[in-house]
Amino acid sequence: MSSRVSWAIALGRRRATGVAAVLLVCAGVLVCALPLLDPGSGHRVGAALRAASCAAAVVLLHERVRRVDDERDVWRWFRHAAAVAVLGALLDVVPGPGASGVAPSTVTSLVSCALLYRGLIVWNRISTRTTDPSDWLNGLSAILAVAAVGDLVLARTGWDAGGTVAVQLLLVGVGSLFVVLGTTLTVASMGALLRDPRPWLLAAGAGAALTGLVLDATTRSTCWAAPGTTVLLLATAGASRLPVRPSRPQPATTQSLTIGAFVVLLAAVTVLVLDTRLAPALTTWSVVCASVAVVGVSFRVVHLIGDLASLAVRRQEALTDELTGLANRRAFARALADRDTGPLTLLVLDLDRFKEVNDRYGHLAGDRLLTDLAGRLAAAVPEGTLLCRLGGDEFAVLHPAEDDAAALGLAWALFAAAGSDDQHRVRVSIGVARAGDGGDGGGVAGAAGGDDAAQELFRRADTAMYQAKSTGSGVRLYDQGLDVSARERARVADELHRVWDSGDPSGFEVFYQPQVSLADGTASGVEALVRWRHPERGLLGPGAFLDVLEEEGLMGHLTTHVLARATADLQRWHAAGHEELSVSVNLSTSCLLNPDLLPHLQGLARSGFPVGHLVLEVTETALMQDGEASLALCHALRREGFGLSIDDYGTGYSSLAYLSDLPATELKVDRSFTSRLLSDAGVRAIVAATVDLGHRLGLRVVAEGAEDEATLDVLAGFGCDEVQGFVHARPMPADDLFGWLEAARGRSTGQPPRAGLRVEA
Numbered sequence: 207m208s209s210r211v212s213w214a215i216a217l218g219r220r221r222a223t224g225v226a227a228v229l230l231v232c233a234g235v236l237v238c239a240l241p242l243l244d245p246g247s248g249h250r251v252g253a254a255l256r257a258a259s260c261a262a263a264v265v266l267l268h269e270r271v272r273r274v275d276d277e278r279d280v281w282r283w284f285r286h287a288a289a290v291a292v293l294g295a296l297l298d299v300v301p302g303p304g305a306s307g308v309a310p311s312t313v314t315s316l317v318s319c320a321l322l323y324r325g326l327i328v329w330n331r332i333s334t335r336t337t338d339p340s341d342w343l344n345g346l347s348a349i350l351a352v353a354a355v356g357d358l359v360l361a362r363t364g365w366d367a368g369g370t371v372a373v374q375l376l377l378v379g380v381g382s383l384f385v386v387l388g389t390t391l392t393v394a395s396m397g398a399l400l401r402d403p404r405p406w407l408l409a410a411g412a413g414a415a416l417t418g419l420v421l422d423a424t425t426r427s428t429c430w431a432a433p434g435t436t437v438l439l440l441a442t443a444g445a446s447r448l449p450v451r452p453s454r455p456q457p458a459t460t461q462s463l464t465i466g467a468f469v470v471l472l473a474a475v476t477v478l479v480l481d482t483r484l485a486p487a488l489t490t491w492s493v494v495c496a497s498v499a500v501v502g503v504s505f506r507v508v509h510l511i512g513d514l515a516s517l518a519v520r521r522q523e524a525l526t527d528e529l530t531g532l533a534n535r536r537a538f539a540r541a542l543a544d545r546d547t548g549p550l551t552l553l554v555l556d557l558d559r560f561k562e563v564n565d566r567y568g569h570l571a572g573d574r575l576l577t578d579l580a581g582r583l584a585a586a587v588p589e590g591t592l593l594c595r596l597g598g599d600e601f602a603v604l605h606p607a608e609d610d611a612a613a614l615g616l617a618w619a620l621f622a623a624a625g626s627d628d629q630h631r632v633r634v635s636i637g638v639a640r641a642g643d644g645g646d647g648g649g650v651a652g653a654a655g656g657d658d659a660a661q662e663l664f665r666r667a668d669t670a671m672y673q674a675k676s677t678g679s680g681v682r683l684y685d686q687g688l689d690v691s692a693r694e695r696a697r698v699a700d701e702l703h704r705v706w707d708s709g710d711p712s713g714f715e716v717f718y719q720p721q722v723s724l725a726d727g728t729a730s731g732v733e734a735l736v737r738w739r740h741p742e743r744g745l746l747g748p749g750a751f752l753d754v755l756e757e758e759g760l761m762g763h764l765t766t767h768v769l770a771r772a773t774a775d776l777q778r779w780h781a782a783g784h785e786e787l788s789v790s791v792n793l794s795t796s797c798l799l800n801p802d803l804l805p806h807l808q809g810l811a812r813s814g815f816p817v818g819h820l821v822l823e824v825t826e827t828a829l830m831q832d833g834e835a836s837l838a839l840c841h842a843l844r845r846e847g848f849g850l851s852i853d854d855y856g857t858g859y860s861s862l863a864y865l866s867d868l869p870a871t872e873l874k875v876d877r878s879f880t881s882r883l884l885s886d887a888g889v890r891a892i893v894a895a896t897v898d899l900g901h902r903l904g905l906r907v908v909a910e911g912a913e914d915e916a917t918l919d920v921l922a923g924f925g926c927d928e929v930q931g932f933v934h935a936r937p938m939p940a941d942d943l944f945g946w947l948e949a950a951r952g953r954s955t956g957q958p959p960r961a962g963l964r965v966e967a
Contacts, residue, residue, distance in 0.1 A: 253298035253311065256436045260295060263288040263443035270446035281446060283325030287318040288439045294318075295436075312375050315435040319382035322442070326389045330396065343509075344466065345385050347502035350495040351470045352381030354477040357492035361484055374491055380419045383438070387412035388466075404445040411441025467506050474499040527595040529573060530580035538594035538602050542660045550641045551607035553617055554667040555583075555624070555634050557599035558675060562799075563632060566835075572599075575632065579624055586623035588616070602667075610683060613638050617681045637671025639663055639684040676753075698754050701740075706763050713739050714764060716771040717937035718789070720946065721908055721930045724922045729950055731788040731821065733930060734772045735937045736764065752794075761794045766806060773815045775940045780816060784947055788819040790851060795828040798836045808846065821849035821872060826857075829868075837867060844869040851908075856896065865903060873900040877911025880931070883920050890920065897924045 267285035271278055294314025323345055356377040387409055394405040418434030477496040525537035533541075542552075557579070564572040580595065583603075587593050592604040603620065607613040617636045624634040641663045666684040669692045674682035705713060718732040738746040755761045768791055776789045797803055811817050822843060829836045844850055851872035852865070856879055865873075875896055882889045893909070900907040909921050912931035921929055935946060 250299050252433070253295045256311070256433065257292050257295035257299065259436050260288050260291040260439055263439045264292060266443040266446050277329070277450075280325050280329045283321050283328060284442050284446070287321035287325070288443065290314050290321060291318045291435060291439055311435075312372070312379070316375070316379060316382055318435060318439065319379070319386055322386050322438070323382075323389060326386065326393055330389075330393045343502050343506050344470075345389070347474075347499045347506065348385045348388070348466075348470050349378060349381035350499035350502070351473045351477070352384050353377040354474060354492045354496035354499060356380060357495060358477050358480055358484075361481075361492060376419060379435075380416065383412055383416040383419060383434070386438070387416055392466075399451075402451040404448050404450070407441050407445040407448065408438075411438040414438070414441075467503050470499060471503045471507065474503065530577055530595050532580055532584065532601075533592060533594040535594065535596045538592070538596060538604070539660075541592050541594075541604055542664070549606055549608050550663075551603075551605045551613040551616065552639050552641070552663050552667040553603040553605070553613075553620065554596075554637045554664070554671040555601040555603070555620065556636075556671050556675065557632055558635055559632050560599035565799075579634075582623045582625070583620055586620055591616075602664075607640065610640065613640055614681065614683060617683075621680050633680070635671055635675035636681045637667045637669065637674055637684065638681065639666035639670055695754055698751055699758050702751060702755060702758060702760055706760055711763070711767045713741070714767055715739055715745075715939065716768055716775070717939055718775075718943045719930055719937040720935050720943070720950075721790075721928045722934045723928050724918070724926055728786070729784075729947060730786060730928055731790060732943065733790040733823075734768055734792075736768055737937075756794055756796060759796070761796045762800050762802070765791070765793065765797050765803075769807070769810060771940075773810050773813070773820065776819060777813075777815045778940075779944065779947065780819075782944065784951075787947070788821055788849065790821040790823050790849075792823045792853065793828070798824060798828055798839055804839065804842055804846075807843070807848065811846065817847040818849065821851050823851040823853040823874070825853045826855065841869055844871075852905075856892065865899070870905055873903075873905040873907050875907065875909045875926075877931070880909050880911040880917065880921075881913070883917055893921075894924045897921075897926050901925065 264285055267281055267288055270281040271285055274281065291311070291314055294309075294311035294317075297310035297314070353374070357374075360373070390405050390409045390412060394400050394402070394409070399405050415434030415438040418437075474496040477492055478500070481493050481496070525533060525540070527534040557575075560572065560575070563575060576595075576599065580593075580601075583601065584593055587603060588605070590606065594602045594604075596602050603616070605613075605616055607616060617638050621634060621636055641659070666689070669689050670682045670684040672692060672695075673685070673688055674680060705711060715737050717735045717737050719735060720729045721731040721733065722728070723730045736748055736752075738751055740746050752761075755764055772789045772791050776787070779787050793803075824836070824840065829840075840850055849872065850868065850870045851874055852868065852870050853874050854876040855873055857876045873896070875893055879889050879893050879896075883893060897907045906927045907925075908928040908930060909926050910930050912918055912921065912929045912933045914933055917931075918929060918933060938946065
């Protein structure tokens with residue numbers, strides 16, 4: 207039943223709409239024909255006909271409001287305009303013209319024009335992305351300017367219009383229709399509606415109404431004023447029945463608004479100038495209207511200038527880095543994309559160890575460091591060079607350098623200007639890449655055009671910067687050969703991230719290499735060494751991924767995994783009777799600065815493994831990164847009972863102060879010394895002194911990299927405690943090591959105290 211009711215209602219609406227459309231056409235014909243057939247025809251008959259016509263327009267416009275969503279507000283205002291016109295026509299029917307000679311429909315026509323103007327404003331907002339242009343002030347100023355021009359024309363003809371209210375309303379009506387017509391054309395142009403018939407039908411209606419009013423003004427009659435407004439509303443209702451042509455909103459500019467404001471200002475000022483040549487009694491209304499128009503449009507111009515100034519400031523802010531005042535990444539991308547053809551050098555600068563400054567001293571210290579650096583760089587760049595802060599601690603420089611020598615000269619000048627921060631031990635690394643040629647200097651041929659070429663130029667400069675950072679050279683020109691290794695590093699980094707993101711680190715296997723006592727030939731410890739069983743490349747040694755892990759901030763994950771495996775294996779070996787065995791695990795620089803390391807080790811200790819048999823190896827270089835914090839952590843580890851070993855001694859800073867300050871239990875002689883022990887007398891002296899120094903400090907001394915019996919003899923003569931190297935065994939998985947330990951224990955019975963057993967797994 208409800209569906210039948212809905213169907214009946216819909217049918218009724220369609221019939222009502224059809225009837226209104228028929229009435230609309232008929233009324234339009236009659237409204238236009240009546241003044242032509244009999245200009246003196248009855249006043250009430252014409253008013254009734256206009257009321258019926260506008261009522262039909264209201265029905266059609268209401269139907270349009272009901273059917274659409276995106277333009278509903280537009281047609282709602284148009285409907286209101288038609289409804290007001292109906293009211294004016296009805297008032298004309300009932301009481302007739304007032305004593306002043308001004309018909310009610312004259313006043314309501316002005317109100318209808320205002321409502322139509324409001325609807326056009328809404329239409330303009332839908333079709334463009336304009337900001338608020340003070341539309342009402344524009345419209346009012348334009349109406350008064352047109353009225354002032356009309357008053358001036360009438361005054362020059364000798365007609366004293368100053369005391370005629372009806373004439374002034376007529377001129378205001380002309381101005382209103384003129385504004386409606388101009389606004390309609392503006393909407394069609396700015397809103398990409400030039401192919402949409404609807405605004406053109408509205409413009410035709412407004413033009414017809416405007417023509418009628420102009421005829422009334424020139425002939426001093428009133429036969430066309432009211433019918434003209436009715437024709438405009440009928441055209442508006444007709445536009446509501448036309449199909450909508452899809453259009454894309456257009457980005458609007460202030461050009462049309464500026465032109466319109468200055469045209470109104472010019473017209474009003476011209477009227478004021480010409481009024482000075484006429485008798486004041488004839489120019490009262492023109493002076494008033496022109497003066498008010500000048501004031502209104504002046505306010506609009508001032509507002510517009512303020513908007514433009516604010517827009518310029520916002521644009522500048524959008525292209526400026528807030529902290530340093532330099533150009534930002536958006537400005538850099540725009541300059542790189544818009545540059546002319548020709549040679550170009552791109553420099554990418556990055557601060558080394560800036561994150562440590564933020565972590566240790568706070569972000570305010572980091573901000574001061576960046577602003578100071580930006581000031582020094584800005585003072586050093588030559589004219590015509592763009593210096594940008596890309597974000598964080600990364601800067602970029604665009605410079606039209608002609609060749610590699612000029613590019614490197616600029617890079618080294620900026621490197622010198624940046625200097626190094628002695629307090630924070632921070633310096634810059636600079637990568638250099640050139641575009642504009644195809645030579646062997648690393649230029650990007652044809653890079654002057656296209657986003658791809660610009661991105662390739664930036665990638666090359668960024669690659670060179672990472673090469674400078676990794677080698678410590680400070681400045682590096684892009685090298686295509688080294689780029690291959692950089693691409694490989696990026697690929698490895700992506701693979702490592704995927705491994706840890708998956709939560710399955712089982713591909714990282716822990717191998718162990720025995721440490722054998724030179725006193726009795728027994729294995730007293732093992733060093734945990736990680737390997738990566740790559741799904742495509744097979745078993746990879748630590749050199750293939752450890753540095754990348756450290757740079758990518760993933761070393762903490764790997765250390766946690768190795769510690770868990772090593773402590774579990776240690777407990778298993780002790781349970782099997784190898785209670786003398788200890789296991790050594792390396793700690794990187796990032797691990798020493800990780801506040802979670804000590805709590806994690808304490809948690810492992812609660813699992814029951816013998817804490818004193820876990821030796822944590824640290825290098826001198828790692829200790830130098832943040833000596834104070836690293837020393838504090840080492841003392842805390844010793845208080846927990848963990849062993850502490852100084853790894854790779856002699857290859858880093860070799861500070862005697864660290865030897866005295868560190869609570870170490872072990873000193874490891876690096877393999878670079880052990881391997882030259884037989885061939886270099888100076889190395890023998892250094893190793894002998896190191897062993898003696900370690901013993902005097904109460905440290906156990908372990909020599910790495912021993913590969914033959916002769917080296918064992920020399921080390922035994924120096925009194926070295928333990929030896930690790932291929933002379934005994936290569937690194938092996940935990941299960942193989944257990945077999946090795948069992949075989950070594952069985953075969954070590956009766957061996958001489960010095961001899962080390964070489965038992966292959």
